[in-house]
Amino acid sequence: MSIVFTTLILLLTVAASGVMMGVLPVRLPRPLVQIALGAALAVPSFGLHVRLDPELFFLLFIPPLLFADAWRMPRREFRRLLVPITALALGLVMVTVLCVGFFVHWLIPEVPLAAGFALGAVLSPTDAVAVSAITGNAQIPPRLLHILQGEALMNDASGLVALRFGVAATLTGAFSLTDATLSFLVIAAGGLAVGWALAWLFAQVRYFLTQWRADDPSSHVALLLLLPFGAYLVGEHLGVSGILSAVAAGMTLNNIDTLKGELTTRMQNRGMWAMLEFVFNGVIFVLLGQQIPVILAHAGEAKSAIGVDWLHMAAYPFAVMGLLYLARFIWVWIMLKLVIMRARSRGERVQRLTTRIIAATTLAGVRGAITLAAVLSLPLVKPDGTPFPGRGVFVFIAAGVILLSLVMATLTLPPLLRRIKLPQDDPRATEERDARAASAKAAIQALGRMREQRKEEADDADDASLYAEVAARVMAAYQPWLDPDSDAEDKQRARRGFAMERTLRLAALNAERDELYRLRGKAQINDVTMRRVMADIDLTEASLRSRRER
Known part of the structure; x- marks a missing residue:
C-alpha cells in the first residue's frame, strides 16, 4: 500500500x-x-x-x-x-x-x-x-x-x-x-x-x-x-x-x-x-x-x-x-x-x-x-x-x-x-507552405479524375451534376494553398484570410458543442449520440488548432 x-x-x-x-x-x-x-x-x-x-x-x-x-x-x-x-x-x-x-x-x-x-x-x-x-x-x-x-x-x-x-x-x-x-x-x-x-x-x-x-x-x-x-x-x-x-x-x-x-x-x-x-x-x-x-x-x-x-x-x-x-x-x-x-x-x-x-x-x-x-x-x-x-x-x-x-x-x-x-522567411514555414501546395495539387488532381470517372459512369445526369458540384466544393477548400510563392501583399492577405477562416470555424464548432449540451440537457438526445457527434467536432477542432499561422 x-x-x-x-x-x-x-x-x-x-x-x-x-x-x-x-x-x-x-x-x-x-x-x-x-x-x-x-x-x-x-x-x-x-x-x-x-x-x-x-x-x-x-x-x-x-x-x-x-x-x-x-x-x-x-x-x-x-x-x-x-x-x-x-x-x-x-x-x-x-x-x-x-x-x-x-x-x-x-x-x-x-x-x-x-x-x-x-x-x-x-x-x-x-x-x-x-x-x-x-x-x-x-x-x-x-x-x-x-x-x-x-x-x-x-x-x-x-x-x-x-x-x-x-x-x-x-x-x-x-x-x-x-x-x-x-x-x-x-x-x-x-x-x-x-x-x-x-x-x-x-x-x-x-x-x-x-x-x-x-x-x-x-x-x-x-x-x-x-x-x-x-x-x-x-x-x-x-x-x-x-x-x-x-x-x-x-x-x-x-x-x-x-x-x-x-x-x-x-x-x-x-x-x-x-x-x-x-x-x-x-x-x-x-x-x-x-x-x-x-x-x-x-x-x-x-x-x-x-x-x-x-x-x-x-x-x-x-x-x-x-x-x-x-x-x-x-x-x-x-x-x-x-x-x-x-x-x-x-x-x-x-x-x-x-x-x-x-x-x-x-x-x-x-x-x-x-x-x-x-x-x-x-x-x-x-x-x-x-x-x-x-x-x-x-x-x-x-x-x-x-x-x-x-x-x-x-x-x-x-x-x-x-x-x-x-x-525573416523561416525555412520551416517555407517548407510547410510548399508541402501544403504540393499535397493540395495532388488532392485536386485526384478529385478531378474521380469527377470525370463519375461523369462517364453515371446513368443519371442529375446525379453526375450533383457529384460535380460536390467535387467543386471540396476542391475549393484546397485552392488557397496552391500559390505559396505569390508576392508579399498576396501572401499577407492569404494569411489574414486563413486566420479569419480559422476563427470563424472555431466559433461555429463552439456553437455546435453548446447546442449538443443543450439538447442533452433537455433529454432530446442521449449520451451515446452526443459522444459520437462530439468526436467529429473535436477532431475538426484539433485539426484547426494544429495549424500554425504563417
Whole structure:
C-alpha cells in the first residue's frame, strides 16, 4: 500500500506543478518547480522520501522518453547534421571526461584520476527535455534545435559507457585504451543493431496482424509502448547499450512509417506519448528534488573525510560548472564553424555564426536526471571493502551542477534566444507552405479524375451534376494553398484570410458543442449520440488548432 500511496503522491505533485506555474508571480520553468516540490515533500514534517534505485530508474524512465524523442527526430536533419551531432555526443563527451578527470584530481588530490574520469562521464549527458521546458515560447534556430536534440539522444549512451570504464578502472586499478575503444565500439554498434532488429520485427508483426484484420488500435498502441522497454532489456541482457537500443528502435520505426494510413492508431499513439512524457518527466524532476536531503547528508560525511570546510565544499560545483561551460563553449565554436562551412559548400542558406548562438548552445547543455541516476549508481565500496574514493563529493558536485545548469539556463537562455535574429522567411514555414501546395495539387488532381470517372459512369445526369458540384466544393477548400510563392501583399492577405477562416470555424464548432449540451440537457438526445457527434467536432477542432499561422 505504501508504494501505491507514494506513486499517487508523486503523480499529484506533477499535476500540481502545472497549476503552480500558472499562479506564481514569476514565470519559472517546470523542472525547477518540480524539483522544489520534491524537496518540500522530503522534509521531515511530510515524511515522504523515495530512495532512487538507479537500475530501476534507467529501466522505467529512460527507454520510453528516449524512444519518443528518437521517433520525433527529423531523419533528414539527423542525416545532414550527423557530423556535428557525433562531435557533441561522442567527441565532447570524451573531452568532458578528460577535462573533469584531470581537474577534479588536481582540485581534490585524494580523488584518484580514474575516479575523476568517472565523474566526468557522469556529467557529460545533457537533457534536451529540460531545455525545451526552460525556453518556453522562445524560438530556437531550427539547425541548433536539431543538433541539441540529436546530442541529447546519443550522449546518454556514450556517457554511461564511459562511466562503466571509469568505474572499472577505479575498482581494478587497470585501464587499456585499446580495449576500452574496442569495447565501446562493440557496445554502441550492438545496441544500435538490437534496436534496429527489434523495431523491424515489430513492424513486420504489425503488418501481418493488420493483414489478418487484427488491427485493434488500442492493442497496437499498447504493444508500441512495450517496445522501448523490450529494446532496453534485450540490449542490456546481451551486454550492449540498452539506451542506444531504445534510441535505434524509435528512429527505425520513424523510417519505416509503421503507422501510415491508420488514423485512429496515430491519434491514440500521439495522445498516449504526450501524456506519458509529461508524467515521466515530471516524476523524474520530483524524484531529483527528493534526493536533495540525502545528497546534503552525503556531502557532510564527504566534507569530513577530505578535511575541508563547507565554503570549499560549496565551491566545488561552481568550479566544475565553469570548466564544463568553458570546454563546451570552445568545442561548440569549432564545431559550428565546421557545420556552417559544410552547409555553405552545399549551397545552403545558413545563419551567420554569432557569439550569442555559441553562448546559447553552451548554456543549453543542461544536466538532468540521467546525471543524478548515474552518480548514484557509483558503487559504495571497492572489492577490498574500502569506500569508493570521492563518492560523497561526486554526488554533491553532480547535484550542484544539475541545479546550477538549470538556474543558469533559466536566467540566460530565454533573453539570449530572443536576441538571436532569425531569417525573416523561416525555412520551416517555407517548407510547410510548399508541402501544403504540393499535397493540395495532388488532392485536386485526384478529385478531378474521380469527377470525370463519375461523369462517364453515371446513368443519371442529375446525379453526375450533383457529384460535380460536390467535387467543386471540396476542391475549393484546397485552392488557397496552391500559390505559396505569390508576392508579399498576396501572401499577407492569404494569411489574414486563413486566420479569419480559422476563427470563424472555431466559433461555429463552439456553437455546435453548446447546442449538443443543450439538447442533452433537455433529454432530446442521449449520451451515446452526443459522444459520437462530439468526436467529429473535436477532431475538426484539433485539426484547426494544429495549424500554425504563417
